[in-house]
Amino acid sequence: MKTRTFRRGGVYPPDCKHYTDKKSIEAVFPAEGEHMRYALSQHIGEACVPVVRTGERVLAGQKIADSKAAVSAPVHASVSGIVRGFTDTLVPSGNTVTAIVVENDGLCENHPGVLPENIQDESIARLKPEYIISAIREAGIVGLGGAGFPTHIKLSPPKDRVIEYIIVNACECEPYLTGDHRIMLEERECAITGLKIIMRLFPAAKGIIAVGSNKMNAVNMLGNACAGERGIEVAALASRYPQGSEKQLIQACTRRNVPDGGLPSDIGCIVINISTVVSVERAVRRREPLTRRVITVAGGAIARPGNYEAPIGLSFDALVEAAGGFRKSPVKFIFGGPMTGVSLHNIDIPVTKTSAGLLCLTQKEAYIPPEKNCIRCGKCAARCPMGLFPYDLNKYAIAADDGMFAEINGAACIGCGSCTYICPAKRHLTQSIRDAQKRVVLRAGRPRSQRGGDTEYGG
Amino acid sequence: MADKRLWVSSSPHIRSKETVTDIMLDVIIALAPAAVMGTYYFGFRAAAVIGVSVLAAVVSEYLFCLITKRGSSVNDMSAVITGLLLALSLPVSVPLWVPAIGAGFAIIIVKQLFGGLGQNFLNPALGARAFLLAAYPVIMTNWNQTQSGRVFDAFTGATPLGHLRSGGILTAVDLQRAFNGNILGSIGETCAWALLLGFAYLLIRRVISWRIPVLYLLVFSLLVPLFAWMAGRGGSILTGNWLYEVLTGSVLMGAIFMATDYGTSPIAPKGQIIFGAGCGVLHAVFRFYGAFPEGTTYAILLMNICTPLIDRFTRPGFLTRGRGGNGYSQNRF
Numbered sequence: 001m002k003t004r005t006f007r008r009g010g011v012y013p014p015d016c017k018h019y020t021d022k023k024s025i026e027a028v029f030p031a032e033g034e035h036m037r038y039a040l041s042q043h044i045g046e047a048c049v050p051v052v053r054t055g056e057r058v059l060a061g062q063k064i065a066d067s068k069a070a071v072s073a074p075v076h077a078s079v080s081g082i083v084r085g086f087t088d089t090l091v092p093s094g095n096t097v098t099a100i101v102v103e104n105d106g107l108c109e110n111h112p113g114v115l116p117e118n119i120q121d122e123s124i125a126r127l128k129p130e131y132i133i134s135a136i137r138e139a140g141i142v143g144l145g146g147a148g149f150p151t152h153i154k155l156s157p158p159k160d161r162v163i164e165y166i167i168v169n170a171c172e173c174e175p176y177l178t179g180d181h182r183i184m185l186e187e188r189e190c191a192i193t194g195l196k197i198i199m200r201l202f203p204a205a206k207g208i209i210a211v212g213s214n215k216m217n218a219v220n221m222l223g224n225a226c227a228g229e230r231g232i233e234v235a236a237l238a239s240r241y242p243q244g245s246e247k248q249l250i251q252a253c254t255r256r257n258v259p260d261g262g263l264p265s266d267i268g269c270i271v272i273n274i275s276t277v278v279s280v281e282r283a284v285r286r287r288e289p290l291t292r293r294v295i296t297v298a299g300g301a302i303a304r305p306g307n308y309e310a311p312i313g314l315s316f317d318a319l320v321e322a323a324g325g326f327r328k329s330p331v332k333f334i335f336g337g338p339m340t341g342v343s344l345h346n347i348d349i350p351v352t353k354t355s356a357g358l359l360c361l362t363q364k365e366a367y368i369p370p371e372k373n374c375i376r377c378g379k380c381a382a383r384c385p386m387g388l389f390p391y392d393l394n395k396y397a398i399a400a401d402d403g404m405f406a407e408i409n410g411a412a413c414i415g416c417g418s419c420t421y422i423c424p425a426k427r428h429l430t431q432s433i434r435d436a437q438k439r440v441v442l443r444a445g446r447p448r449s450q451r452g453g454d455t456e457y458g459g
Numbered sequence: 460m461a462d463k464r465l466w467v468s469s470s471p472h473i474r475s476k477e478t479v480t481d482i483m484l485d486v487i488i489a490l491a492p493a494a495v496m497g498t499y500y501f502g503f504r505a506a507a508v509i510g511v512s513v514l515a516a517v518v519s520e521y522l523f524c525l526i527t528k529r530g531s532s533v534n535d536m537s538a539v540i541t542g543l544l545l546a547l548s549l550p551v552s553v554p555l556w557v558p559a560i561g562a563g564f565a566i567i568i569v570k571q572l573f574g575g576l577g578q579n580f581l582n583p584a585l586g587a588r589a590f591l592l593a594a595y596p597v598i599m600t601n602w603n604q605t606q607s608g609r610v611f612d613a614f615t616g617a618t619p620l621g622h623l624r625s626g627g628i629l630t631a632v633d634l635q636r637a638f639n640g641n642i643l644g645s646i647g648e649t650c651a652w653a654l655l656l657g658f659a660y661l662l663i664r665r666v667i668s669w670r671i672p673v674l675y676l677l678v679f680s681l682l683v684p685l686f687a688w689m690a691g692r693g694g695s696i697l698t699g700n701w702l703y704e705v706l707t708g709s710v711l712m713g714a715i716f717m718a719t720d721y722g723t724s725p726i727a728p729k730g731q732i733i734f735g736a737g738c739g740v741l742h743a744v745f746r747f748y749g750a751f752p753e754g755t756t757y758a759i760l761l762m763n764i765c766t767p768l769i770d771r772f773t774r775p776g777f778l779t780r781g782r783g784g785n786g787y788s789q790n791r792f
Contacts, residue, residue: 339473
């Protein structure tokens with residue numbers, strides 16, 4: 001099978017996936033009495049409003065917060081227990097948001113809304129598009145690759161757009177992360193059924209499952225499973241970073257380019273992460289809301305690195321405990337992958353829908369050499385997948401010259417970090433460019449969803 | 460688990476292994492064949508000139524950092540390259556204080572006063588060479604070889620170019636000797652194969668792109684027959700033989716090592732093509748119509764000055780808004 005890839009730039013960081021890519025997904029259950037925190041904003045869009053009161057008993061899978069806004073996704077309890085109140089908490093994105101606190105009663109009592117049995121395959125073929133979209137919305141599904149865009153909105157593009165490609169993002173180009181890889185191996189039936197469900201919404205669309213070529217076992221397994229399926233293709237993509245970024249993925253699969261400031265649906269594409277597809281399958285088949293997700297816990301400091309399916313709302317502290325605690329003393333916690341993840345000073349924060357990984361790095365792994373003078377070698381520009389000049393953007397960003405920054409397309413930066421990774425002078429290019437983008441966006445008042453930096457990397 | 464000893468930083472959290480020092484070491488390795496062959500042909504004295512120049516450059520860098528209370532930048536090895544390039548562009552007969560003064564000028568005046576590595580707008584070695592040429596024109600154009608040298612002295616006291624320029628005829632020198640470096644000239648510029656070996660190494664290690672050297676040499680060698688034709692050959696300074704013109708003088712040295720200096724050449728592929736072609740044009744004009752037999756120094760220095768302008772006209776956003784693109788395609792660097 002020939003691997004496909006994007007046209008311009010990109011880097012090849014050591015993928016570090018061998019630590020966990022052979023570890024089966026292990027379910028983690030919260031202890032009785034554990035305080036679960038459900039952040040009211042785990043997605044792009046309006047934050048939710050609680051629909052439960054302090055002291056009320058909630059069941060696993062029960063909706064506890066929702067919003068009337070179009071771009072939003074409800075939040076569900078992942079355990080049964082008593083609502084203990086509301087608190088402000090840090091979330092992996094680095095923001096502080098309000099969360100509902102539920103004390104786990106350890107009974108794991110499911111909400112009656114969750115069906116005990118799967119809908120049969122034959123009935124899936126008869127499902128109406130409206131039913132599918134509403135089931136996805138009610139399940140609170142958002143992009144699990146990292147962006148957290150509500151899936152029911154993504155699957156409802158403007159009526160005048162003809163969707164020709166549904167691209168399932170299983171590149172997982174971030175080093176260390178292996179959750180999507182394990183899901184493909186262990187849940188391939190769910191993934192394929194999920195894709196078929198989504199393709200029912202777009203009769204003209206072809207399905208492409210795009211898998212990184214560093215996961216050939218998954219490529220072959222899915223390829224065999226899809227051999228008889230019409231309209232579904234499994235594609236091997238180069239294990240080149242940022243292959244999993246939306247624009248680069250579309251380019252690799254279809255040779256089409258998303259216009260600046262445009263959306264994939266403008267060129268007939270929808271990109272959806274593989275884990276999200278699996279959640280869609282569960283939501284439609286069993287009306288099961290999104291209350292658990294697979295998180296890769298890795299890094300040299302972790303005693304038992306692996307892929308853990310954790311309930312949303314669980315503290316990362318408890319997750320680390322489930323992974324055997326620390327083997328060495330960690331100096332850096334990264335939520336997500338090492339290229340685009342967020343490092344925080346604390347792991348006593350709750351798992352959210354968009355948490356794809358937790359890396360606990362040792363001093364040796366986390367070392368970043370000191371910043372030196374730019375020598376103008378141009379490697380940043382050669383590796384920029386968006387065709388920008390990071391060294392120039394960095395210069396204007398530091399000088400706070402927002403006019404020049406915008407002039408040389410600073411807004412198009414997707415924040416992938418390739419320039420910073422490759423820079424021999426170890427300059428903090430991505431950091432200053434991201435800051436300048438925020439400054440420009442704040443001043444222009446443009447909504448976040450129109451910027452370049454909203455692509456998913458985990459997937 | 461809040462802990463005061465935790466590190467928090469912006470993504471990405473990993474970096475490639477390559478450092479500035481690694482790149483500079485690659486350039487030094489690429490220059491090594493030219494330095495060795497220069498010493499082979501011109502004798503021990505060439506090694507002494509190189510040694511003094513490198514030492515003076517490193518000491519100047521160290522002292523400047525010390526006096527201005529900055530962290531020392533000696534470790535990045537860029538001063539070694541400046542010293543080496545300067546020495547290789549000097550005649551072997553220079554008194555040893557010339558490379559010392561030149562290297563000091565290159566590092567302190569041309570490089571550090573403008574902000575150090577990557578901030579200077581002129582190539583330090585060439586800037587110093589231009590200074591030495593203006594200050595000591597006699598010393599800088601004394602091509603008499605020393606006793607220990609092995610150079611076949613077909614042209615007593617003149618480089619092949621000087622010889623041709625003063626009306627000599629191209630008979631005793633053949634291309635093979637020019638290719639091997641068995642001719643008079645600056646220490647590092649005579650042995651063509653050593654320079655080409657360095658070029659190959661730099662390309663393989665992806666330290667430089669092919670664009671500047673190739674365009675430089677291409678444009679230069681296209682202009683040679685053109686100028687020869689315009690001058691009507693007879694009694695002119697020209698051989699009309701482009702290969703011979705490329706192999707003699709400092710075209711190769713300039714195109715491969717001087718014009719590709721990161722700090723003073725454009726970054727965009729398009730800009731590099733303009734820059735290389737511009738160097739080729741100026742060099743050919745200076746060589747055939749200038750007062751000196753060779754024009755490398757001024758050709759490249761003039762293009763150095765144009766670099767910010769070229770950079771401005773070739774960056775994304777200029778005339779290409781909405782289309783994006785910095786000109787780089789599939790991961791070729």
